[in-house]
Each structure stands twice: as C-alpha cells, then as structure tokens.
C-alpha cells in the first residue's frame with residue numbers, strides 16, 4: 001500500500017461517531033470508511049491498528065488510501081480506509097481490553113451488532129454451518145474475494161442511496177443494471193473502448209430535471225469519460241461528440257422499455 005496512489009472520491013459524506021468527525025468516501029462504486037477516527041473515538045492505538053489491518057489476511061487486500069477533503073481551507077488528507085462492507089468484520093475482531101475502559105461497553109455493543117447481523121444471515125439461509133468445508137478448495141492464502149456480483153450490488157445500492165438522499169427516484173435493480181452492462185457489451189457507453197468502471201448518471205443527480213437512479217438514466221462508463229462528463233447535463237458536455245450523446249440517449253430509451261415477456 002505504501003506507494004499506491006490514493007483513490008479520489010467523487011462524493012463524500014460527513015458523519016460523526018462518538019464526537020469524532022468521519023468522512024465516508026464514495027470511490028470506485030464503493031463506500032470507503034476511514035479507520036483512524038474510529039480508533040480515536042474508541043481510544044484504540046492508531047499505530048497498532050494500522051499495523052494490524054496491514055497484516056490481516058483478509059483486510060490487507062481491501063485496505064486503500066483515499067484522498068479525503070478537509071472541511072477547512074480546501075485542503076486534503078490521505079486516509080487509510082476499508083470498504084464499508086468490511087467494517088463490521090474489523091469491528092468484531094477488536095478486543096474490549098484495548099479500548100479506553102469507558103468505551104468498552106460501546107465496543108461490546110458494536111461487536112454484538114456485528115454478531116447479530118451474522119445471526120440474521122443464518123436465519124435468512126445465507127450463512128450455514130460449514131459442514132461442506134471438506135469439499136471446498138482452500139487456498140494457501142485467502143485472496144481478495146471475488147467481488148463481481150457483490151460489487152454490482154454495492155454499486156447499485158450506493159447510487160440508489162445517493163438519489164434517495166436528495167429525494168429522487170431510486171428504482172434501479174441489480175438485474176436491470178446487469179442487463180444494461182450486457183447491452184453495452186461490458187464497455188463504456190461513451191467511448192466504447194475501455195471497460196465499464198462506474199455507474200454514470202446520464203442526467204446528473206444535481207440537475208433539476210434528473211430522473212434519479214433509474215435504468216433509463218444510468219450508463220456504464222469508464223473513469224476517463226466519467227471525469228470528462230463530470231456533473232454536466234448531456235446537452236452541455238463540450239468534449240463528448242453530440243452523435244455519441246444521441247446514441248447513448250437512444251439506448252437508454254430502449255433499456256427503459258419493459259421487457260417483452
């Protein structure tokens with residue numbers, strides 16, 4: 001991770017945890033959670049946790065540097081983050097004996113919440129007793145999880161969450177999004193050259209006429225085209241050809257039509 005480039009989030013959300021300011025960062029279709037404010041709030045040694053996360057067999061593959069903007073002076077800092085879906089996995093491994101004594105009950109509550117979430121998955125039949133482990137091919141070291149489907153789910157969930165937070169429709173489903181990616185051959189809808197990397201809102205959520213996160217407004221895009229288009233309305237993008245915009249618009253209209261079965 002040392003010489004790795006920091007991810008640049010395209011959206012940030014500021015929240016608070018036990019009085020510590022936490023900036024959640026949306027980058028690469030995932031929500032990244034900075035670990036240091038949680039350590040500060042719970043009185044955990046940051047140096048100890050940083051070293052621990054970096055040698056953790058699972059988290060070490062997921063930990064990323066993310067450039068977080070600071071509330072003052074337009075400055076930035078680089079934060080060590082893990083994706084939101086791994087947060088509870090980190091929490092349940094923390095020992096209450098390592099936090100400030102007054103925070104131990106809070107950590108226990110957090111851990112219990114994590115365990116209960118796993119219990120809930122058990123009831124929903126998504127997690128079973130591992131009697132089939134004999135037939136599972138185990139690797140010497142656990143590799144990063146195959147996140148394809150999980151990534152799609154997260155990307156859709158995060159983009160729906162963005163729309164909901166500003167009161168716009170959020171009807172895009174994972175199945176619809178898979179169909180959309182397939183219809184663009186897994187490529188960026190704009191350049192048709194690079195692979196799809198992010199969900200791009202054709203009419204940005206910030207536009208007063210935005211339909212929200214819907215199948216007819218979400219376009220698979222590469223990072224480069226996504227950056228070029230930015231937060232602009234498709235009719236106001238200077239650096240993407242009009243014919244390209246029209247082609248994408250037509251495809252979106254087609255995708256919006258209900259399936260014939």
Ligand SMILES: [Zn+2]
Pocket residue numbers: 188189190191192193194221222223224225226
């Ligand atoms: Zn592109």
